[in-house]
Amino acid sequence: DAKTTQPPSMDCAEGRAANLPCNHSTISGNEYVYWYRQIHSQGPQYIIHGLKNNETNEMASLIITEDRKSSTLILPHATLRDTAVYYCIVFRGNTPLVFGKGTRLSVIA
Amino acid sequence: NAGVMQNPRHLVRRRGQEARLRCSPMKGHSHVYWYRQLPEEGLKFMVYLQKENIIDESGMPKERFSAEFPKEGPSILRIQQVVRGDSAAYFCASSRDRRSGRQFYEQYFGPGTRLTVT
Numbered sequence: 001d002a003k004t005t006q007p008p009s010m011d012c013a014e015g016r017a018a019n020l021p022c023n024h025s026t027i028s029g030n031e032y033v034y035w036y037r038q039i040h041s042q043g044p045q046y047i048i049h050g051l052k053n054n055e056t057n058e059m060a061s062l063i064i065t066e067d068r069k070s071s072t073l074i075l076p077h078a079t080l081r082d083t084a085v086y087y088c089i090v091f092r093g094n095t096p097l098v099f100g101k102g103t104r105l106s107v108i109a
Numbered sequence: 110n111a112g113v114m115q116n117p118r119h120l121v122r123r124r125g126q127e128a129r130l131r132c133s134p135m136k137g138h139s140h141v142y143w144y145r146q147l148p149e150e151g152l153k154f155m156v157y158l159q160k161e162n163i164i165d166e167s168g169m170p171k172e173r174f175s176a177e178f179p180k181e182g183p184s185i186l187r188i189q190q191v192v193r194g195d196s197a198a199y200f201c202a203s204s205r206d207r208r209s210g211r212q213f214y215e216q217y218f219g220p221g222t223r224l225t226v227t
Binding site: 043 | 113142144151152153154157165198200202204216217218219220221
């Protein structure tokens with residue numbers, strides 16, 4: 001599975017958009033970009049995934065560059081409950097997820 | 110529509126005892142994955158199972174650890190003769206069958222079992 005690079009930490013003011021970047025320059029054509037988050041010590045929570053088109057759901061938006069070498073997860077109106085570690089993962093599906101260190105997002109009131 | 114269930118949520122064992130962790134996947138899911146998270150570390154894959162089959166156990170320690178996913182009932186992760194280094198959070202995730210018409214499905218995680226070895 002392709003390796004991803006994320007900043008170790010980010011801050012975001014409550015109510016503002018949180019933009020979390022991820023580099024995956026070695027992604028292959030059949031690999032998807034997945035985002036999960038882990039709030040405190042809970043089980044990881046699936047957020048969104050995409051292949052090459054931008055995606056949006058009730059939780060977030062995912063913007064993938066045209067060359068697919070990087071992506072950005074957008075939480076449009078961050079709340080205190082969005083404070084968590086966010087993981088960007090690339091994989092082909094129905095295989096084990098490989099978690100990196102992720103980005104620790106702190107939403108500040 | 111219940112999510113992935115894990116029990117117990119907390120388990121305390123003395124060194125040398127056995128630990129049994131259970132995972133019931135989401136309805137309609139036939140793939141189960143076990144991950145371990147040591148204190149202050151990231152999640153690490155342990156084993157991937159389908160009903161009655163181990164697909165990938167490359168992340169499992171060679172000794173004392175075993176996993177099963179029987180035809181009926183939950184998936185079980187068993188740790189024999191526990192040691193203090195086994196203290197961790199153990200998470201189970203499930204996903205659907207790839208042959209259901211889509212290329213793959215996202216994995217949904219349970220709340221985890223926190224094992225403490227004293």
